[in-house]
Amino acid sequence: MDERLELRFADVVLNDATHEVWRGEVRVELTPREFDLLRFFLLNPRRVLSKQQILDRVWAADFGGDPGIVETYVSYLRRKLDPLGPRLIHTVRFVGYALREADA
Numbered sequence: 001m002d003e004r005l006e007l008r009f010a011d012v013v014l015n016d017a018t019h020e021v022w023r024g025e026v027r028v029e030l031t032p033r034e035f036d037l038l039r040f041f042l043l044n045p046r047r048v049l050s051k052q053q054i055l056d057r058v059w060a061a062d063f064g065g066d067p068g069i070v071e072t073y074v075s076y077l078r079r080k081l082d083p084l085g086p087r088l089i090h091t092v093r094f095v096g097y098a099l100r101e102a103d104a
Contacts, residue, residue: 005017005018007043009041009088010085010086010088010101011023011024012038012042014038014042019035023081023085024085026084028080029080034073037054037073037077038077040057042099045100046098046100047099048095048096048097049098050095050096051070051096052067054096054097058070074091087102088100088101
């Protein structure tokens, strides 16, 4: 794999060229929107991202739908990633979401 095309955090690897995501040794099948959302988290590790920031970057800036779509897609990602290891996408109440490892 071309390292320049990979984003990594903990045991998650996202490859832009092949559009593949791995959690440890397991390939994770994502929809294009889930892939884009995970990519945005991986580009901003440990940073708290508001729903609006996520909407602006992952969905079109002129998205006129319900901002609850972010919660829905975060839950989709969690359902696919969490069974394979510790939770990485954390809710920061009243602020947004952050990609980080659990506190020891």
